[in-house]
Amino acid sequence: MAHRFDALTAEHMRAGGSWKWSTPGESRGRGLIGAFVAEMDYPVAPPVADAVRAAADASAFGYLPDDWVADMAAACSAFWGDRLGWALDPAWVRPVPDVLTAFTATVRHFTRPGSPILLPTPAYMPFLTVPGMIDRALVQVPMPRSAGGRFELDLEAIDRGFADGAGLLVLTNPHNPTGRVFDDAELAAVTEIVERHGARVFSDEIHAPLTFGGARHRPYATTSDAAAGHTITATSASKAWNLPGLKCGQVILSNAADAEHWTATGYLAEHGTATPGVLASTAAYRDGRAWLDEVLAYLDGNRALLADADLPGIEVTVPDGTYLAWLDARGLGLAEPSSAFFTREAGVVMTDGAACGEAGRGGMRLNLAMSRPVLAESVDRLSSAIRSM
Structure with a gap:
């Protein structure tokens, strides 16, 4: 059964004016998916x-x-x-x-x-x-x-x-x-x-x-x-x-x-x-506790989606807390920051690990707090970019 958050499309989010979705440009004719700033895409609690x-x-x-x-x-x-x-x-x-x-x-x-x-x-x-x-x-x-x-x-x-x-x-x-x-x-x-x-x-x-x-x-x-x-x-x-x-x-x-x-x-x-x-x-x-419980259940489903993702060469850390996942892309052997590669080739904008300190170099922070269809598209884009290398 579809959840109401599933209706939050990337196009809808780009029109909303949030910094998370305001990165200019596109990738392969597609709009960019904002997955870097630590905020959620979900409507606020009533x-x-x-x-x-x-x-x-x-x-x-x-x-x-x-x-x-x-x-x-x-x-x-x-x-x-x-x-x-x-x-x-x-x-x-x-x-x-x-x-x-x-x-x-x-x-x-x-x-x-x-x-x-x-x-x-x-x-x-x-x-x-x-x-x-x-x-x-x-x-x-x-x-x-x-x-x-x-x-x-x-x-x-x-x-x-x-x-x-x-x-x-x-x-x-x-x-x-x-x-x-x-x-x-x-x-x-x-x-x-x-x-x-x-x-x-x-x-x-x-x-x-x-x-x-x-x-x-x-x-x-x-x-x-x-x-x-x-x-x-x-x-x-x-x-x-x-x-x-x-x-x-x-x-x-x-x-x-x-x-x-x-x-x-x-x-x-x-x-x-x-x-x-x-x-x-x-x-x-x-x-706002009932709203929070709904969000936690939805985010848990997003965690499961990421855990099952096929991303060869990337070590995925699914979070036990927060809605922020860590993707270690050093196994891809990229000659550039991994976030730059995936912004250009997949159109998924993530936080580059080097901005998180020397220990983060080669990694990326991915925000899971988006609609599940948009997260599924993000994962598909990342996987396709890897397989096209």
């Missing part, structure tokens, strides 16, 4: 749409009042408690425009001045560029792959990085772009290393609601009192409910000292949060 319409009808576009922040914090806390097992104190949930704003505030206000930042790679692209913009050195920590092909944290390299003076580890879980959901043993090992060096963790958990099968997201700050004491967590409804343009995220504090320090230093980070984004996020957390 409660979210209703909240934005109500805000417009009420001209609710003024500066953000404390009561609406409190409502959002309560809704976020309830969702994380019900779905992810973290009974948040709503007073410790604070608004920010996005995760990157939370990251820069964490670096500036919760780490030693001038201390380098450790980043497991491949990584979300801005985490490689933003540190330099705020005068911090970045140390890439390539993630090795297990015998089964699973990306893992290089704990020894993280330990060495802290020993050499780094003050902060960026932990993205579920992991963008590899789709890993880190297990308790890995997280406990990270905690031991961070505590031994008196360092900090910035935990990017923006994809926390998006897990599949037996994978279960465990908020890092809940794994132990020690982890709660050295962690700043950032999240948003923007990925799970497809709201990136509404500019609203959440910083979650997990100890009293950090909450007090944020109260003293976090004003500028909070100030840019969009009022309609706060209202939309409140609606998503409070009333």
Whole structure:
């Protein structure tokens, strides 16, 4: 039986104006398929749409009042408690425009001045560029792959990085772009290393609601009192409910000292949060769960389609969390970046792995959050391009 999302054609998406579908050009007389930006193609949840319409009808576009922040914090806390097992104190949930704003505030206000930042790679692209913009050195920590092909944290390299003076580890879980959901043993090992060096963790958990099968997201700050004491967590409804343009995220504090320090230093980070984004996020957390469940089931079908794809020469990593798959194309022996080859020859626009760090070179990030017929066409185009080499 066809799903309503199946009707979302590439032509429809190109007409919608999203950056994801705005790459100019074509391939072999066909329009390009946008599969690079991390947003979904699916229509927004009705409660979210209703909240934005109500805000417009009420001209609710003024500066953000404390009561609406409190409502959002309560809704976020309830969702994380019900779905992810973290009974948040709503007073410790604070608004920010996005995760990157939370990251820069964490670096500036919760780490030693001038201390380098450790980043497991491949990584979300801005985490490689933003540190330099705020005068911090970045140390890439390539993630090795297990015998089964699973990306893992290089704990020894993280330990060495802290020993050499780094003050902060960026932990993205579920992991963008590899789709890993880190297990308790890995997280406990990270905690031991961070505590031994008196360092900090910035935990990017923006994809926390998006897990599949037996994978279960465990908020890092809940794994132990020690982890709660050295962690700043950032999240948003923007990925799970497809709201990136509404500019609203959440910083979650997990100890009293950090909450007090944020109260003293976090004003500028909070100030840019969009009022309609706060209202939309409140609606998503409070009333958007049925829509999220529908999307998760649909994405799981897309994961299955990709898992069955015939892509010779490409090692496919189907995500356990997020809607982002990793395609390792080094086996094709291309003389150019693989994303450039597949944009030209297949018309499928993906994120080039080199933009995710040196460890990503030769790979690509593929966004699965499109209609299943469009994903099937994408896979067919990739396969045909490979066989035409």
